[in-house]
Amino acid sequence: MTAPLLEVVDLTKRFGGVSAVDGVSFAAAPQEITTVIGPNGAGKTTLFNLITGFVPPTSGDVIYRGQRITGMPAPQVAGAGIIRTFQNLIIFNETTVVENVMVGCHRWTRTGFIQAALALPAAVREDRTVRETAMAALALVGLEGRAHDRARDLPFGQQRLLEVARALVARPALLLLDEPTAGLSAQEAQHLVALIRRLRADGVTFVVIEHNMDVVMDAADRVIVLEYGEKIAEGPPQAVQRDPRVIAAYLGEEVPGP
Amino acid sequence: MRGAAALGGTGAGARAAWIAAALGMALLPLAHDRYLIGTLTEVLIFGLFAMSLGLLVGFTGLVSLGHAAFFGTAAYAVGLVSTRVSPALLLTLPAGIAAGTLAALVIGVFALRATGVYFLMLTLAFAQMAYAAAHQWAWLTGGTNGLSGIPRPSIPGVDVGGAVPFYYLVLLAVGTAAILLSRIVASPFGAALVGIRENEPRMRAMGFDTFRLKLGAFVLAGAAAALSGALYAYYNGFVSPDDLYWTRSGEVLVMVLLGGAGTLLGPAVGAGAVLVLQNLVSSLTERWTMILGAAFILVVLVAPRGLAGLMADRWPRPSSPSA
Ligand SMILES: Nc1ncnc2c1ncn2[C@@H]1O[C@H](COP(=O)(O)OP(=O)(O)OP(=O)(O)O)[C@@H](O)[C@H]1O
Ligand SMILES: [Mg+2]
Numbered sequence: 001m002t003a004p005l006l007e008v009v010d011l012t013k014r015f016g017g018v019s020a021v022d023g024v025s026f027a028a029a030p031q032e033i034t035t036v037i038g039p040n041g042a043g044k045t046t047l048f049n050l051i052t053g054f055v056p057p058t059s060g061d062v063i064y065r066g067q068r069i070t071g072m073p074a075p076q077v078a079g080a081g082i083i084r085t086f087q088n089l090i091i092f093n094e095t096t097v098v099e100n101v102m103v104g105c106h107r108w109t110r111t112g113f114i115q116a117a118l119a120l121p122a123a124v125r126e127d128r129t130v131r132e133t134a135m136a137a138l139a140l141v142g143l144e145g146r147a148h149d150r151a152r153d154l155p156f157g158q159q160r161l162l163e164v165a166r167a168l169v170a171r172p173a174l175l176l177l178d179e180p181t182a183g184l185s186a187q188e189a190q191h192l193v194a195l196i197r198r199l200r201a202d203g204v205t206f207v208v209i210e211h212n213m214d215v216v217m218d219a220a221d222r223v224i225v226l227e228y229g230e231k232i233a234e235g236p237p238q239a240v241q242r243d244p245r246v247i248a249a250y251l252g253e254e255v256p257g258p
Numbered sequence: 259m260r261g262a263a264a265l266g267g268t269g270a271g272a273r274a275a276w277i278a279a280a281l282g283m284a285l286l287p288l289a290h291d292r293y294l295i296g297t298l299t300e301v302l303i304f305g306l307f308a309m310s311l312g313l314l315v316g317f318t319g320l321v322s323l324g325h326a327a328f329f330g331t332a333a334y335a336v337g338l339v340s341t342r343v344s345p346a347l348l349l350t351l352p353a354g355i356a357a358g359t360l361a362a363l364v365i366g367v368f369a370l371r372a373t374g375v376y377f378l379m380l381t382l383a384f385a386q387m388a389y390a391a392a393h394q395w396a397w398l399t400g401g402t403n404g405l406s407g408i409p410r411p412s413i414p415g416v417d418v419g420g421a422v423p424f425y426y427l428v429l430l431a432v433g434t435a436a437i438l439l440s441r442i443v444a445s446p447f448g449a450a451l452v453g454i455r456e457n458e459p460r461m462r463a464m465g466f467d468t469f470r471l472k473l474g475a476f477v478l479a480g481a482a483a484a485l486s487g488a489l490y491a492y493y494n495g496f497v498s499p500d501d502l503y504w505t506r507s508g509e510v511l512v513m514v515l516l517g518g519a520g521t522l523l524g525p526a527v528g529a530g531a532v533l534v535l536q537n538l539v540s541s542l543t544e545r546w547t548m549i550l551g552a553a554f555i556l557v558v559l560v561a562p563r564g565l566a567g568l569m570a571d572r573w574p575r576p577s578s579p580s581a
Contacts, residue, residue, distance in 0.1 A: 052463065078465030086460065095452070102446075103453055107465045109446065127446070170464060 003066065005030045005205045006051070006082075006174055011060035013046055013229075020046040022229035023060070028174070033196065033206045035216045035237075038226035039249060044209045045087055047226070048176050051207075052084050053077040064174070079107060083172035085163045087179050087209070089156070097154065097162055098147040101134035104166035137165040142191060156183040164192065168199070175199075177208045181215050193219045217241070225249065275523060275569065283429055287422050295421045297537055301530045302425075302432045303489045308513040308525035309439060310482030315511070316519030317443055318475045319455030320370075323378050323507050324385030327365060328480040330502030331388060332358035332487035337405035337497045338398070347411035354488030355481055361388070362480020366473050385507055392499040404498030408491050428489050435482055440522050442478065451475050512550070516557050518564020527566045 004027035013021040021043040028034050036044050049055040051062050053074040061070045069077060083104075109130060111123040138144045141161040146154060154162060160183055167175055181189040193215055196206060210216050216223060216237055223240040225233040227249045233240050240246055283302070287295050307329055314320040335357035339350045369380040392399045399405065410419050411427075418424045442448055450471050453461045458468050491497050500506065509532070517528020535553060540546040561568040 054459065054463075074459075074462040075465050075467045078463055083465075084463055086463070095449070099449065103449060103461075104464055106446075106450070111446075123445075130446075166464070 002029055004028055004063075005032075005065060006207070007061075007063035008047075008051065009061040009063065011047070011050055011062065012058045013043075013050055013055060014058045019043075019229045021050060021057075021226075024226070024229070024231045025060075026224050026231065026234060028205055028207055030205055031200050031203060033200055033208065033219055033221045034224060035208045035210045035220040035222075036224045036226060037210060037213075037216060042226040043229040044226055045178055046229075048084055048178055048207075048209065051077075051176065052082060078170070081107075081171075081173035082176065083107075083167045083170045083174070084176040085160075085167050085178055085180060087182070089159050089163060095151060096148050097143060097151050098131065098134050098138060100151045100162055101137055101166045101169055102130050104137075104169040105130045105133055107170045133169050134165070137168045138162075140168065140195060141165045142188075157185060157188055160184060161188070161192070164195075172204060174205045174207070177206065179209050179211060181210065181212050186214075189215055190218075213241075275566075279523070279526075280433070283433075287425050290422075292421055295425050297533065299421075299425050299428050299493055301533050302428050303486050303493060304510070304513065304529040304533060305526035306432045306435055306489075307483055307486035307510050308517065308529040309436060309522050310479045310486065311510050312514045312517075312519055312522060312525035313439065313443065313451075313475060313479045313482070315514050316521065316524065317448060317455060318451040318472060320472065320476070321378050321511075322369075322381040322476075323504065323511065324365070324369075324381030324383070325479070325483055325510055326502050326504070326506035327381075327385035327388045328358040328362050328483040329487035329490065329506065329510075330392070330497070330499075331361045332484035333491040333497040333501050334392065334399060334405065336488045336491040337408045340408050340411070340491070341405060345409045345412045347413045350411055350492075351485075351488055354491065355484045358484020358487055359477060359481040362477045362484075363473075366476035366480070370469060370472050370476060382504055382507070385502060386504060389499050389502040389504070392502050399499075402499065404496060404500075406496045408495045408497065411492055424493070428493070431485060431489060435485055436522065436526075439478075439482060443522060447471070447474070512554060516554055516564060518561075518566035518568075520563070521566055524564050524566035527569075528564060531565055 006028040008027070009025050011021055011024045012019065024043075024047060026034070036047065038044055046055065050057050053069070053072045053076070056071045061068055063069070064080060064082065069080065072080075109126055111120070111126050135144065135147060138147050141164055143154075143158060143161055143165060146158065151159070151162065160180060164177070164180055167177070181192060184192065189212060196208070196219055200206060208219070210220075220237050223233075223235065223237050224231055225240060225243070225246050232245045232249060233243045235243075283298065286298055307325075310328075311322065311325045314322050314325075332354035336350045336354040339353045343349065365381065365384045369377055369384060372380050392404075393401055395401075410424055413427075416423070418427045443451070450461065450466055453466070454468050454471060461468050461471075487501070490501070510529075513528035513532050514525040515528070516531060517526065518524030531553075532550065535550060536546055539549050557565060
């Protein structure tokens with residue numbers, strides 16, 4: 001197996017008495033699609049917060065491209081190519097859809113604000129590139145027709161796609177998506193899965209928190225199951241689906257799978 | 259779109275407002291009314307001061323109650339250099355701007371470690387420290403008496419001693435600063451500031467070093483406030499600790515909120531409204547602050563986006579973003 005792009009080693013986060021994430025380890029190989037599932041409150045979002053530097057871990061390590069990035073500040077983690085989306089959507093309401101996406105280009109833009117304020121040629125050129133990149137990303141998620149609408153006028157599902165587009169323009173190496181299909185129609189969800197596959201083929205590695213089992217079975221190379229902060233199962237989707245511990249964890253909740 | 263919206267509402271309306279304001283400002287002194295010219299000069303100076311705070315409050319979401327620190331520091335620096343060294347514009351103006359900007363850098367580095375009301379309290383505390391220093395370092399600042407006899411700046415070949423030429427100097431300085439600020443808020447940097455206002459964690463997730471961006475905004479706002487403070491020192495000829503006091507910071511915050519935060523023009527409109535009201539009402543009654551308070555409450559209730567927001571609503575919104 002090739003060296004993993006991301007490695008999480010015995011990662012633990014305690015909030016007071018609660019272990020939100022408890023000794024979780026896993027690795028994501030380049031161009032792999034890992035999905036993380038688990039009941040509400042299982043620690044999935046906290047796991048993302050730990051990887052991306054939003055919350056410092058109580059113990060354990062995060063290794064990216066062979067380097068320890070544990071506790072690195074969030075902007076630097078993003079700068080290294082790990083981009084995430086959020087479960088609770090908050091977009092920049094008053095600006096247009098395309099401008100919301102343009103903000104995501106920050107990771108690779110070069111002109112400083114003085115150059116931009118003076119409208120120097122380099123800044124103007126870059127601004128055009130940024131706009132074109134944003135439009136292309138909107139086309140990928142199927143939102144090109146709404147580029148110039150105000151972001152807050154989009155229905156919920158499309159706001160989620162907007163967030164995915166904004167993550168894409170950052171040119172991530174590792175994309176962490178927190179419930180990207182929540183609020184999407186079945187058709188939109190399928191479209192998103194197809195897009196994830198296509199991007200993977202282009203070299204992007206994914207870790208996706210997902211509640212929709214159709215999406216999990218369809219897209220995942222590997223599934224990680226969390227319950228009460230602990231990893232209770234890991235493996236290919238079909239195997240995990242049959243795992244008695246997983247079935248037990250989901251009893252009383254929605255039972256996974258068709 | 260973003261650029262026009264930044265100026266004062268949306269699209270064509272905002273542009274028309276700017277052009278009207280610029281024309282009016284350029285032509286009004288021809289009326290040769292000394293009182294009018296004085297008021298206009300003040301409106302310009304405090305308009306810039308309010309715009310600079312608006313960059314923090316309206317765009318970045320940083321509510322500062324210590325903005326007078328940069329205004330006053332610059333005014334003192336201009337006063338000191340003018341009276342002790344030379345009144346040359348090329349010496350006094352850079353000295354004023356440098357002093358105010360440096361103060362903003364130092365205060366910003368500390369105050370921006372806090373957020374929300376703690377940020378507000380820290381800016382207030384730092385400004386009060388500057389106020390106390392102005393009182394106590396009497397050998398430098400003149401203590402309670404302040405610095406008086408600050409001359410108009412000297413410029414080779416140009417005499418700005420008269421009210422009208424001085425007005426045009428102020429118009430040039432404030433106009434240039436306003437154009438620069440409007441370009442900055444329309445740039446990706448301005449968009450990033452708005453992003454911080456709306457959701458700072460999200461901006462960090464996209465790789466923005468939000469502390470540095472906020473510090474950049476704070477220093478920029480401090481520099482613009484310093485320019486207004488320097489102009490004020492030339493205009494008033496006198497600086498006192500009151501120019502650093504928290505009521506001065508509070509006054510400019512009222513201007514920003516009254517005019518409408520979130521645009522550049524709004525705070526300037528607010529400054530004009532406050533000063534005109536002050537001049538009109540204070541000649542009639544002593545209770546002018548009460549009337550200002552009532553006007554403020556009325557605007558907040560009737561037009562939460564301020565006077566500029568009220569004006570913008572009167573113009574139709576463009577349907578296409580390229581308008
Ligand atoms: N900042 C925090 N402070 C205290 N407790 C927290 C914090 N963040 C998360 N928790 C707790 O950690 C646990 C895991 O929460 P987390 O949000 O990671 O779950 P999740 O698996 O993402 O759930 P969901 O499916 O509802 O999104 C919960 O008990 C939650 O209350
Ligand atoms: Mg979650």
